[in-house]
Amino acid sequence: MPYARITGTGGYLPPRIVSNDDLAADLATRGVETSDAWIMERTGIRQRHIAEPGTKTSTLATAAARAALDSAGLQASDIDLIIVATSTPDFIFPSTACLVQANLGVGGAAAFDVQAVCSGFVYAMTIADALIRAGSARHALVIGAEVFSNILDWNDRRTCVLFGDGAGAMVLSASDKPGILAARLNADGRQQHILHAAGNVVGGQVTGDPFLRMDGQAVFKLAVNSLTRSAHEVCEEAGVAVSDLDWMVPHQANIRILNFISRKLGLPEDKLIVTLDRHANTSAASVPLAFDVAWRDGRLQPGQLVLLQGVGGGFTWGSVLVRL
Ligand code: UT7
Secondary structure, three states: OOEEEEEEEEEEOOOOEEEHHHHHHHHHOOOOOOOHHHHHHHHOOOEEEOOOOOOOHHHHHHHHHHHHHHHHOOOHHHOOEEEEEOOOOOOOOOOHHHHHHHHOOOOOOEEEEEOOHHHHHHHHHHHHHHHHHOOOOOEEEEEEEEOHHHHOOOOOHHHHOOEOOEEEEEEEEEEOOOOEEEEEEEEOHHHHHHEEOOOEEEOOEEEOOOOOEEOHHHHHHHHHHHHHHHHHHHHHHHOOOHHHOOEEEEOOOOHHHHHHHHHHHOOOHHHEOOOHHHHOEOHHHHHHHHHHHHHHOOOOOOOOEEEEEEEEOOOEEEEEEEEO
8 A cells, every 4th residue: 555745745825914013003903902012922933924916816826835845846736635624715616625626627636625623634634645545546635725804893803803814735655665654633512612614695685694703711621732732643553652753733823832742741832833923824724835845945854753633623733744
């Protein structure tokens, strides 16, 4: 049975950068009070990229996909599986993955979306790994892409300062050499109320509340506990120790969450790839974007052992352990 290896990565961020000061000034015009000091101290976020109104998730996803194909040295026609993880799809249907496929000018390969919010990318990677190992795909394009600014309530300072827009992508290819060593996905639907966007379309009208709502402290605690446990589980499954990890690429939500996890795991903080200061929380895009940054700047090197982790609404979480 072949393994799935990472053979290329790519990322795309919309050009408009909004600093905490910019955002605070903008929110002040709505009577919403926040500050760079609060956002930095509580989250570690300095800025975020925000897409221009009307920007489609498929546009960001396609740009990241093209960069990943380039880095893998492949053509779109080589791809036989496209999975997009997103909570902000262009349409109810067709899937964003089908739109990306059309943008790439190809057809025929399987294409579908995965909805696991900020865990979406590790879910999508795990599905691609299973299909490659089963022999159903040779080269998979796995993408996390979001225009999260579309579902933010800009009058709710507890949430709108935390998120940004962007897309990250990876090519996973079949190989005889081990790549993905183990993966673990989890969910607890009973915790759905702590992080949700509960709007719906009925009779052509949006009903319910379409904006993201979050109980920040409940999410914080669950994120720390579930990701710590998940890291131990996936390492145990692969027969490696947490201390063997060269890098961890965690979901980029809050620096304090990452600090807690690294302390609980006994993993030095400088082994964590952190981009949340520049990207903020880009939901399903955060893990592949962070991975792409570290791949391109040379921190990630062949042979290294890397743990990718996602956590978010559902409540969902998961880990993928990879040998590069
Ligand atoms: O992708 C996964 C999704 N999300 C996460 O992982 C987020 C997890 N949670 C968190 O990151 C943190 O809980 C937050 C950053 C959301 C909040 O930090 P916190 O330290 O838990 O703050 P808090 O909610 O306890 O709020 C403290 C105070 C409150 O004021 P009072 O009641 O003490 O007077 C808030 O009203 O901070 C206030 N506050 C703000 N002040 C200025 C909340 N948001 C803001 C803001 N600017 N943007």
